[in-house]
Amino acid sequence: MDPIGRISARRLALVLGMWRRSGSRHGAADLAAAIELGVLDGQLPVGTRLPSERELAEALDVSRTLVAAALDRLRDAGLVASRRGAGSWITKPRGRAPESVSPDVPQAIDLVRAATPAAPGVLAAVDRARLLLVDELGRHGYTGTGLPSLRERIAARYTARGLPTSPGQILITNGAHHAFVLVLRMLTHPGDRVLVEQPTYPNALDAVRAAHTTPVPVALGEHGWDLAGVEAAVRQTAPRLAYLIVDFHNPTGYRLDASGRAELGALLARTQTHAVVDETFVELDLEGDDGPPPLAAFAGDWAITVGTVSKSHWGGLRIGWIRAPEDLVTRLTSARFASDLGSPVFEQLVLAELFDAGDPDPAARRAVLRSQRDALTEVLRRELPDWRFRVPSGGLSLWCRLPEPMSTRLAIAAANHGVQITPGSRFSAQGGLEHWLRIPFAQPADRLADAVTRLALAAASVRVQPADDLPVA
DSSP: OOOOEEOOHHHHHHHHOSOSOTTOSOHHHHHHHHHHHHHHTTSSOTTEEOOOHHHHHHHHTSOHHHHHHHHHHHHHTTSEEEETTTEEEEOSOTTOOOGGGOTTOTTOEEOSOOOOSOOTTHHHHHHHHHHHHHHHTTSOOOOTTOOHHHHHHHHHHHHHTTOOOOGGGEEEESSHHHHHHHHHHHHOOTTOEEEEEESOOHHHHHHHHHTTOEEEEEEOBTTBOOHHHHHHHHHHHOOSEEEEOOSSOTTTOOOOOHHHHHHHHHHHHHHTOEEEEEOTTTTOBTTOOOOSOOTHHHHGGGEEEEEESTTTTOTTSOOEEEEOOHHHHHHHHHHHTTTOSOOOHHHHHHHHHHHHHOOSOHHHHHHHHHHHHHHHHHHHHHHOTTOEEOOOSBSSEEEEEOSSSOHHHHHHHHHHTTEEOOBGGGGOSSSOOTTEEEEEOOSOHHHHHHHHHHHHHHHHHHOSSOGGGSOOO
16 A cells, blocks of 8 residues: 555654663564554544655654664564655554564464364264255255255254244345354444444454444443443434444353343333444353343344354354344345355255263363363463453453553464464454453363463563562552
């Protein structure tokens, strides 16, 4: 992308702030990391033309050699481009994780994805589905809304949770994210507003922006949803759509109780605001509680529920669904043909078999996830005692408050220690959240302990102020 505007050296110095790490002798690396932080936090938009090396060196009171070395690092990382006669400018797309946390880093521990290996029973379901595939091979293989047998099973599961549902209200999709994108494209137009929680699922934010709509964030408070704030945002901004995660919210782990759902559902119905309710984590209740009914039980047709088995069973099983009024399902089915022609038959057969068989030992599976969660909390408290977090009753991750705004710097440094993490800014609609970091516990305890030990080393290398000098909250 070509440059679109210039930032002065003085202004850039203010944006960078205290960019040099205390006691660090790696000035070029510190400066490069600070500029990357400015990009990921939205303070240096893509296309921003940077001051010359000489101007920046004078503004920062450093040598021109140091500035040149920092820019070389940024060019190597693809964050800055240069052209003779035009200078240098920011090129990295806003909102992406830093290149240094690439999943291709060898030997790295992946704390980017909150996902577990396949659940017991998946392979057996594949074997049973293979036999059922024989009947499908004589048909054309395009299922439109999905296999009737799978739609029936999903509808029955909603009915059992207190939300009467017919198969005609179910549309099979290629995962919950695909489901959200279908609804987003159907119900919004470029320039519309979409209400989201702050923080929220990063890929949902990417989808909102890709649809040329504007995310309207409403911050989650210390105890979860600020329903008064949600109502104020709805009335002030009139969003065309809302995107909500009320069951083991990603990334905070909060769950909205029944009274909160009743209040929120009444608000959606009263203001006639459609909401996509993402239930990706609904089955990951680590305490074995059935939980409150779905939000659609309180909001009626204004709540469009999307689900998947990517977290509860296996991420490689790319099947999800939409639960919505039948007329909307019909419209969505017609609209999806612009992007895809339906979901794979074999995976649908596998999921139907999984639902028929049920979880062979749900208590044991919950116990494994609880033990991993507890192992992560223990090692965090030991290795990083000034990090703060709430222990969730479900989901797959901890949402940690860091002692200083260093999330992106930490993500960059952690990659050098063999750990991939996603900076807090990725979960934000408008940048920020540099005090926050999501750490999934979807891995064995020994691997989590190794990851946190490496994170502690990385955190020590990017601290502005030594931990011993900071007050403990």
